[in-house]
Amino acid sequence: MKAESKGQQGGKAVHHELKQTLGTWQLWGIAVGLVISGEYFGWSYGWASAGTLGFVITALFVAAMYTTFIFSFTELTTSIPHAGGPFAYARRAFGPVGGYIAGAATLVEFLFAPPAIALAIGAYLHVQFPGLEPKHAAMGAYLVFMALNILGVQVAATFELCVTLLAIFELLVFMGVVSPGFQWANFTKGGWAGADHFSIGSFHGMFAAIPFAIWFFLAIEGVAMAAEEAKNPKRSIPIAYVAGIVTLVLLAIGVMVFAGAAGDWTKLSNINDPLPQAMKFIVGSNSGWLHMLVWLGLFGLVASFHGIIIGYSRQIFALARSGYLPEWLAKVHPRFKTPHRAILAGGVVGIAAIYSDELVQFAGQTLTANIVTMSVFGAIVMYIVSMLALFKLRRAEPTMERPFRAPMFPLFPAFALVAAAISLATMVYFNFEVAIVFAVFMAIGYGYFIATRHQRDGAVADTLVGE
Template sequence: MTETSGHGKPALKKSLTALHLWGIAVGLVISGEYFGWNYGWAVAGTMGMLIASFLVLVLYITFVFSFTELTTAIPNAGGPFAYAFRALGPLGGLIAGYATLIEFLFATPAIAFALGSYLHFLYPAVDVLYAAIGSYLVFTLINLIGIKESAVFTLVVTLLAVAELVFYTGIVAPHFKWGNFMQDNMPFGWAGVFAALPFAIWLFLAIEGVAMVAEEAKDPQRTIPKGYILGMATLAVLAMVVMIVTGGVTNWQKLSHIDYPLPEAIGFALGKTNSLTKLFAGIGLFGLIASFHSIITGYSRQIFALARASYLPPFLSHIHPRFKTPHWALTAGALVGIIALCLGHTDKLIIISALGALVMYIVSMISLFVLRKKEPSLERPFPSPFYPWFPVIACVLSAICLVALVYYNPWMSLVFFGGMVLVAVLFIWMRKKTAAQKLAEESTVAAV
């Protein structure tokens, strides 16, 4: 039997512990340590990318501590959509929902490309695109089985992925040379730092996806803060260590345009025919699988929540009678991702995903401020520390990053914001049409 919320609408099963949430938090993001960030070297150099990453790290630390207030106060599968709807009304909810969907839907095919590239590195006969599409089919099916089973799978794969990055550091660190890391380390000056921001964001992007499974967490007021904070600490340490040691293995420019920088770095350190190089590329799939699988979970819950609130077709909020998972939301998200795979490229997908993330961060922080004034009596099990400074810093840094992304990526920004305006216009038109129909029906009833 399908569970329902207090309003009689479909609800999701509560079965996640703090350990599951840590696994989901790290799993959502950990692929960012395996690939994607290295594209930042191409536009900023090693030191420029490192500076951008420290700036973004401050953004995420202040954001996660502030965002956790919203997540624990309003544990809803809609996450940012639910917070913005409650604080800013239907249009605010629409903007947050659109931005979050774009972030998650376009991050997933970027990871799928990397999965295909890693498999191609191991087995050159494997086609990158076909392998990426196959990944969608396999992991959408795993997500269909059930959230607890899915979370256990994520936890196991995430633990393996973390262990592998520690293993990678141990292999590569003895071959680190400071001269390699510092060679031409800021070729484009401070302009490169701003150009590298979307790739620095990729190191932590999607950690907020824990909010999308908050409705399925046991004792969310206690377990969510633990999952978020421990997850953020794990990712921050891994990101900085991996980036620094990789940049000192060889000429970093050789690693700045590929989707498999870590196995390639081991290849430079030990030789491409070394058995450890092939072994790492094989187990390196764990990090990509962890994020790919976790983000599928995240976007399916966002689609589910938007459909449940009548922002998307209602059938997308249907829950499978046996597995209690949003099967149509999972299917729809996979279709969008496969289309993006056929049309996009990794660096472009990362940029448009980062645009969605930054808009959502700004709207979420505004929602936090509004709810503090609008609903002062709302129970807040984890109030933002150093309020209002943490949410202010998160909001300001998000705005700076957003301006930089728009400046350096005008065409991608036009697509993103053009889509947002189109969706908003359609939403306003539909609301007016529905209101007019309702008024006409009431007039007819009154006349009778």
């Protein structure tokens, strides 16, 4: 089921081969590593609108959506192990237009998540080195980890597994250090959007907080984009996905509760480094524990940042290979067999976003909050299209080989689809200006899609078995 690795274009051989080197543990490391920065920052913005208790309900709803989505999405990933991931599934189910919608939405998700994480890396380093400008540190992170990704997927995935394990260890250390000051009263005070009691108005904040609950789990689906590089995708991807979502749900609940119970949670609700600030409540500003958290906390951010570079580069690579983006972006490095041009192209977009305050900081939101929201818009649209593709392929191709079948079909994918639709509707309502910007991006992309049909007609063949 591997995509063809070579094709003919203009009479010359064009090489588009990705090496199959990734094992189960490395895929699990990518699955958790892609997401784990969401445990370190971003989610606490949800407290600002929903309060701690309201956000718990929002987070549980989103966790249920992701759990059912991943069990359903795994069917697609193992049936169609393609570097394009959602783009490939939607194209097979709905044709080129469906492929464009899923591919463009995934690209928005994976291009806008890294600058938000890079800014958090800069914020963490700024705590340790006050003279260091966070944006410059963020750009430096791009340069370092783009270079590491270019060196080879085996090197990149092994590094990803190591930093992911360190990041999990660090989160457990954080919970252990703040546990002596754990007071449930701290967590519940003003827990319903600033009030001590639930009211109808609490729903407003809970719905507004959906993007930040999604940030807890955003990008776990990126494992699909490493499917062509997996040694045994039919076996390893289901294990990686299921173990990954269980790991992340448990960590999300633990981090959120322990941070909120450590002190005045309102001081953590609009910042990029809530965990170090929560630890200050317990150990003070000069504790060695705090310095350890800052340094080890970088592992979580680095794991996601590095993993999402793997994801966005494979998405750009797959779209270019199929003629949806310029073909030169689909070239792989002759020595390292990595899509180096795609890696660099995504980095240019991310670095531009970091330095685009005037363009990205609007609607009363911080730069990071708007970048997070933009990324989530792309993710939710992709989730909807992917679940629709699952239903379509079950009906249109009942005999297609499915090494893993979604459990409790059709209930799991139906719940994921409905939950994603609710999330999208509420996000548009509460983030209308960001929704307009997202829609403009999609419209511009569609114009390019219409204008470049000849690229797809002459693109390198990457037809999958059975397609």
